[in-house]
Amino acid sequence: MEHETLFRLSVFLGLFVLLALAEALLPRRARRTPRSQRWVANWGLSLLNTATLWLLALALPLLAVGAALDASASDLGLFNALNWPLWVEIILAILIFDFAIWAQHLITHKVPLLWRLHRVHHADTETDVTTAIRFHPVEIALSMLLKIGLVYLIGPSALAIILFEVLLNGTAMFNHANLRLPLPFDRALRLVLVTPDMHRVHHSVHRAEHDSNYGFSLSLWDRLFHTYIAQPSEGHDEMHIGLQWQDERPSKLGWSLWLPFTKR
Numbered sequence: 018m019e020h021e022t023l024f025r026l027s028v029f030l031g032l033f034v035l036l037a038l039a040e041a042l043l044p045r046r047a048r049r050t051p052r053s054q055r056w057v058a059n060w061g062l063s064l065l066n067t068a069t070l071w072l073l074a075l076a077l078p079l080l081a082v083g084a085a086l087d088a089s090a091s092d093l094g095l096f097n098a099l100n101w102p103l104w105v106e107i108i109l110a111i112l113i114f115d116f117a118i119w120a121q122h123l124i125t126h127k128v129p130l131l132w133r134l135h136r137v138h139h140a141d142t143e144t145d146v147t148t149a150i151r152f153h154p155v156e157i158a159l160s161m162l163l164k165i166g167l168v169y170l171i172g173p174s175a176l177a178i179i180l181f182e183v184l185l186n187g188t189a190m191f192n193h194a195n196l197r198l199p200l201p202f203d204r205a206l207r208l209v210l211v212t213p214d215m216h217r218v219h220h221s222v223h224r225a226e227h228d229s230n231y232g233f234s235l236s237l238w239d240r241l242f243h244t245y246i247a248q249p250s251e252g253h254d255e256m257h258i259g260l261q262w263q264d265e266r267p268s269k270l271g272w273s274l275w276l277p278f279t280k281r
């Protein structure tokens with residue numbers, strides 16, 4: 018477990034630094050707000066989310082990886098009854114969990130109460146690598162409960178869950194990055210993975226555009242369920258990011274935490 022935490026933290030910090038540097042060298046859009054204004058709130062939310070997961074781990078007393086070990090020891094879940102080769106189970110588990118996160122994301126846009134939580138992510142006035150860690154702690158806790166439930170149903174190995182979490186975290190940082198990729202490379206890559214240009218459409222102020230491209234890792238689900246929009250109608254340079262009634266308050270941590278409970 019200690020190795021798992023160290024492995025995840027190293028990948029996260031390594032990728033964060035790489036993507037932050039890449040954004041500075043090859044930005045897709047001109048920055049409208051200084052990084053320092055938004056990063057304090059986004060990092061603040063991320064640290065609060067880590068604390069929330071620690072508290073959840075104490076209360077339950079396990080998270081998704083612990084649940085996978087527990088399900089395996091108690092012979093619970095589909096894969097623990099099937100005895101398929103590990104690599105088959107890992108591929109299937111990643112596909113199932115990625116689909117579940119896609120479906121959860123779509124539901125958070127459709128159910129008004131859940132949208133109140135999720136709009137904290139959308140309130141960011143720009144997208145960059147820190148938008149990937151900008152979520153309300155209650156949404157993070159609900160997402161973890163969903164994953165734990167699914168672990169007991171599917172019975173994946175702990176390794177599959179660790180790989181899935183690293184993939185989800187890594188691809189989320191990548192596709193939120195304000196990064197200019199060569200267009201032919203973007204076109205080829207988005208056949209499989211969600212690229213920054215594809216996910217940026219999801220952060221448009223226009224409802225039809227932000228109700229599209231729900232994927233974080235694989236682009237497959239949006240194509241399959243016809244929720245795919247290739248490019249923003251106003252173009253990547255001119256499009257407005259955030260919520261329709263946007264101002265600069267999302268840069269403030271307290272305002273962001275309180276946003277689900279305000280009238281808007």
Ligand SMILES: [Zn+2]
Pocket residue numbers: 122126135139219
């Ligand atoms: Zn969303």
Ligand SMILES: [Zn+2]
Pocket residue numbers: 138148193216219220
């Ligand atoms: Zn996003």
